[in-house]
Amino acid sequence: MTDAEWVVVRPLLPVPGWMQGQGGQPEAYCHQAMLDAIGYLVDNGIKWRAMPADFPPWDRVYAFSAAGAIAA
Template sequence: MSDAEWAVVRPLLPAPGWLRGRGGQPEAYCHRAMLDAVRYLVDNGTKWRAMPADFPPWDRVYAFFRRWRDHGLVKEFHDRLRSKVRERAGRDPEPSAGVIDSQSVKADAVVGANNRSFDGGKLVNGRKRHAVVDTLGLLLGG
């Protein structure tokens, strides 16, 4: 993550409990390093245990991600960034329209037949996923 990206992202992150006087210990790893690790994982599609040694230990990164996901912070973080992008584009922070689209994704042979089907229009044997985006193409739901 570049310094410019971090300058935008940092104010959006929730403050740790120990900084807000709720007790606990300071976290052992920087939030920036944790976010870099999660971004690397998403970008490269690797497994948690296959994370390079340049990042904090995979189990710490996973615990960080899981805690944020379980408390709804990942969705909140995404929504805040989407609002900022929309404002910079001269739009209202909250979208007033959405577009529903689907995508057929090929499934591996190990995926059971009860979890996949055949898309006759695209001739793809796999799964179909749906997404709702705003008029700028930013994800609203999936």
């Protein structure tokens, strides 16, 4: 995802609870990296566990997508 695309997409994602004073811990991975990983998964048709090491761990990317951070 280019920086120009990120500028458009970022406001569409929900604000994490910890940033709104609702508690919790900050995320360990950048949302842009998570979306890039999901895009790679969809584009290449790979399995979650086959996610390249260049991206965050597959289970964190899966949890990010399953939590409703993005609309399927």
